[in-house]
Amino acid sequence: MDFRTLDTISVEQILEAHNDAFSEYEVPMEFPIERFEQINKLRGVNYNLSIGAFEDQKLVGFILNGVGEWNGVLTAYDCGTGVIQGKQGKGIGGEMFKHLTPILIQNKVRQYLLEVMKGNEPAIRLYKGKGFEVIRHFDCIIAEKEKIKFNIPDSDFLKKLNFSIITNPDWKLLKTFWDVTPSWQNSIDSIERLPNSFKIMTVSLSTEIIGYGVIEPRSGGILQIAIAPTHRKKKVGSKLLQKLIELSPNTPRIHLINLDESSKCSKYFFTQMGFESFSPQFEMSLNF
Structure with missing residues (x-):
């Protein structure tokens, strides 16, 4: 060999x-x-x-x-x-x-990073035997478009929201909406390596950006979605997700890879909308 x-x-x-x-x-x-x-x-x-x-x-x-x-x-x-x-x-x-x-x-x-399915016990044993440690728990979720439960009310507040597709995101601002850091696959670096593959949409109240999302229209994959903490639980995220999905008209399903399970609000948000788990994973790392 x-x-x-x-x-x-x-x-x-x-x-x-x-x-x-x-x-x-x-x-x-x-x-x-x-x-x-x-x-x-x-x-x-x-x-x-x-x-x-x-x-x-x-x-x-x-x-x-x-x-x-x-x-x-x-x-x-x-x-x-x-x-x-x-x-x-x-x-x-x-x-x-x-x-x-x-x-x-x-x-x-100086560091090695990977993800492994939680059910892949031989691989997990192999990695742990080499010194890898579990650093995060991820879930991968999916939903048929027609089964997503948006439950968006016809409110005056939601009518004031403006949605815009942007090409030069202010990542410093958008990162302030994060609860957790996206995985390698969903990172800013990944988006910027092939920016034309993605659509980035912001949601604004008057002139203030209060949230954003990133989707790959070809696959129906959501890479990032985040709302400013002061505007959560107002259906802003639901409305934004609905608008993002409209940018991916040719895919029957929408998915999100590597949802960090430590973000309880994100997990709850997607579960309530009808998304289901299909591949829980560990993120593991090794320092050289």
């Missing part, structure tokens, strides 16, 4: 291995090449700092890493670890990580 970085390997080869590795996964992860390249760009994949396992020159396993600043530390983020069918259960994932670690350290990466 040969282990080396993926910078000299074609995207087509990597995608073939990726789709094979995840062909029986409980959450669909098989992509056409255009979508695969887009997702990797959004997540900041660096093929020079990603690794593959090769057998007779065939790619049989991979770890795709995004790289960037995270909480002030140069961090590698696991965008996908997989081993093709027929080679799973042979310790290839652990061997890849063993060969990857010195490459990351040599390139001044």
Whole structure:
């Protein structure tokens, strides 16, 4: 078995291995090449700092890493670890990580970040055995559009709200609405890597911005949604979500990946509107 970085390997080869590795996964992860390249760009994949396992020159396993600043530390983020069918259960994932670690350290990466499904006990044991610690609990939620319960009253207050699509967000202001920091996939950096893939909408009362949301119209994925604390429990969030969903007319479902479970108000908001869990996850990290 040969282990080396993926910078000299074609995207087509990597995608073939990726789709094979995840062909029986409980959450669909098989992509056409255009979508695969887009997702990797959004997540900041660096093929020079990603690794593959090769057998007779065939790619049989991979770890795709995004790289960037995270909480002030140069961090590698696991965008996908997989081993093709027929080679799973042979310790290839652990061997890849063993060969990857010195490459990351040599390139001044000081932290490794990943998410793992709570039901994936073998992977959790593997990561904990390498020193990873659980730092957050995430949920992934989804709802059929026609089943979302907006329950928006016809009030004078809501009629005063203005909704605008913006292209140059004031992130310093918008971050003041946060209760929790978005995950790597939903971060400001991810949005700014491919800004044309998203729609950012603000909600204002007179001239004051009191909330905002970010959606990827193509997939129906909500990346961020937040309301100023002084304007919560007034159906502002419900109205904003309704407007965001209108920007994604060709998707039957709306989803949000990595909802931080420590934000009780967000969890309650989406549950009351009819969203259901489909993949609870741990966020885990390791310091080098």
